[in-house]
Amino acid sequence: MDNADEIKKTTATPAQVPMEPLETKGAPSIGAGKISEAAADLVQAAEEEFSAEAYARVLRKADFILLPLMWICSGTQYADKVSVSTQATFGLREDTHLVGQQFSWLTSIFYISFLVFEAPGNYILQRVSVGPTIAVSMFIWVLCIAAAKNFASLLVLRFLQGAAECTTYPALIIITASWYTTQEHAHRSIIWGTANAGMDVLTSLINYGIGTRAKNHPGGLAPWKGISLFLGSLTIVLSIVTYLVFGTPREVRWLSAQEKRIAQARVVKSQTGSDVEKRPWKWDQVRTTFRDPQTYFLFFLVIVNSIPNGGTTSFGNLVYVSFGFSPLDTIVKGKIPQQLLSIVSFLVAGYITLKKPGLRFYIMMISVIPAFAGMLALALLPKDGMLWTRWGCFFITILGNVAGPMIWTLVPSNVAGRTKKSVTGTVLFIAYCTGNCIGAQVFQAKDAPRYIPAIIVCSTMYGLEFVIMVAWRSYYKWQNARRDRLVAELGMTPEESLHQGSLYAESDMTDFENIHFRYSY
Template sequence: MTKPDVNYQNDEEIASSDSNDDKEFEKSLLRKMDLRIIPFLTFLYLLSFLDRVNIGNAKLAHLEESLGLVNDQYNWCLSIFFVGYILFEIPSNLMLIKTSPSKWIPSTMVFWGITMSLMTLVKNYHGLLLARFFLGVFESGLYPAVIYYITMWYQRSEQNFRIGLFTIGSSFAGSFSGLLAYGIVRLDGKLNLKGWQWLFLIEGGITVLVAFFAYFYISDYPESAKWLDEKERRFATQRLIQDAGKAHVIHFDKTQLFEAFKDWKVYVSMIQIFGLATTLYSFAMFLPSIVNGLGFDFVISQLLSVPPFLCGTASTLFVAVLSDRKRIRGPFIVILSLFGIVGYILLIVPSSGITVKYIGACVVGIGAIPCLATSVAWLTNNVAGNGKRSVATAMLVAFANVGGIVGSQIYRPNDGPHYLHGHLMAAIFLIVSIFFTIVQYYCLKKINKKKREDPQSFLDGKSEKEIGAMGDKHPDFIYIL
């Protein structure tokens, strides 16, 4: 089993980061890490999100007519993806720990890329349903693995920005999918393939090609990265240990894997992210149809699907930077969710003109898209111990994809072209998220107060070994709010 924890606490070569020289060295190291790690991970998530939501573009390219889909069969083809995703998310992250990021992440990409390309061959509803299920199974290996991977390279106060940069891959995919689909579906009729078949074939093939490159490009952990020199490797590892303080668990223990199932924070976060993800996935999968329902034709609908995601990208970057600087997560989730609700109100109000409704879609993008990254960062920031964090991350993302199942159902075919039911349900799920965000914020704030005022109460009755394995329950570990 891979054991990424390395103890450099007694290494005298690592100086205190208080000096100006060390601060400059640290900035230089972060820039080097950022340039090497984040752009490539963002590109991988772009491919992942592109492959899962391009079915929305395929729908506009007459997928339903070609396969003879009727009633709610299309929606179930959306939902089944998340069933496969949810079932294999925790096993996938356990495999990540047992193997390594450089092997596991590219392998999952190869399998989902092949599955995507093979969707070209489906002939009916059941074939599409089966293909979408396995697409979810194989894609489940990327997102939670990368979130865990980022926590193995960056301190807590640095993670939301990097997770934000990674997750804007979904925004880029939302923007890029319309443009790419517009170009690809023009191949309709070439080699006796329909436009939607070309869409699946080309996008799946791109994923497989990138996966083979990823085998050689991805490094596992700071202490083994060949593109860092010895001092950089030691410094990168030591700063993570210092960030966790006494909550750092030096030796990997299988018992850590079960700690996530006993932590209330994980379950509150799961409900919170369920509301956020339901909104985001429904928005991503149905935006082309929503825009089309405003009265635009197929081509214009594809192109007008781009700006709302670009707005979400800009919002994600701005919020991620500000959230890391302030070391605050919960209040940003509340504010952003309120933005999303305002956007849906603009879409719902009957008297709103086409321009106002389209602005509403952009406002939804500004509010809904950044929430997911901030929510994930909030939990990973407040869970210590690599095994526990791995399982907690997988549990969180799995429940986010339960939101994907629900989100794929709330925009019903007979509700078009205005989709008032879908807009209303998405807004309600944001309200649910706001409630649980506030609950978690005040609970963590109360615990932090007790940790500061009466730290000994957390340690009484525990042996030295038990104290060393407390992780985020240790009084020295102050939760980020």
């Protein structure tokens, strides 16, 4: 932070609530010239007004209402996004006459569309309430893949799906940041993150029933079409529910005015800013985002994490088929056991991060080790035989999925400033789309059925993830120690620093300028 000395000169003590803008080189002004009465009042309320029992009561209400819906929405989007993997084993490629890399492009075009519409989608989320935005986008998911007859129609429908779904995960991150404290971010995100595996298990069981019926009645509706119709019907219902329920504490209908104030006060100490006021778009925070090294750590780590994700989500079932499993066996012997392991590993990781703060990066590092080893072993095994050994190697790679959602939790925990959060979220999902596009393309049709080159690439990416995580954690640790020294030089106590940092955060100051902010790792 080049402007640290200037910040030191202008940082006020708690008794000196700054009513003029900070004269810091490149730093945004606070509240367009002064700390707003609403922001100062909320900080005071957080420190003096509410009891632990009041906070716990509102937290329980938010968990009861929001977490189940966040889980279902996250899981349904994931199931919809990766449904082509299951549909491919039930006749999609044959019925629509796909050849060569055309199936890979059905995954890539989804993420290309996701990438193109991500920036405008995040802008809309900042300008419009979360609930209506997500409700409209989810209703559009109804676009029916079952009507496709060839590669061109599939490509168009997948492109439109990507455009419709690009705001869902950013909205879930906004909700997580606005309702929960830094210590709770990883645990709550992991809970709705288990939806990818959990909903995959549920939809796999339903898909198994659809596939079994189609096998017993070969003249009826093609099973891949039945899967599409089922997912489309589910999203219609969800779009109505999200319209009524989703939102930040300021936006929802199901809290009283007092409960909204309590919910906002709960997150003040995190110093990432509450939603006490609607924030305008700030171009200086856009510039600050791209001056911040953590933006680049996030960008490259998400790309590297998403490359194996993009390949295995679309081709995972086909990998199981290459071992010798039938299409139905890939569901009950491959996908379902693998996803159950994913759920267990997610819940264990979430519990540990809630009870033992500071272990987030260590958990991510540990999770990619079996994924790296499993992919590497799969590439080196003999060409024939060893069915269950191959199954075991691919089975443990699912543990690498723990890292993805935990990387995302670093955004609500470590990014302050409303515009900076939006821009950082856009960067995250651009990286996510880029990595998934690449991942889908490394699985080449010419390498079927074993896809050895792609598996080697995935193994390499898991190893590279580990290296980037070590570097990123070291950066956070260095920044926190540096800021501790700067605050100590000001002669402020930890309580005074927390108070001042909270005032700055509630005035929409970014983490990059606020020397009282400490990064969570």
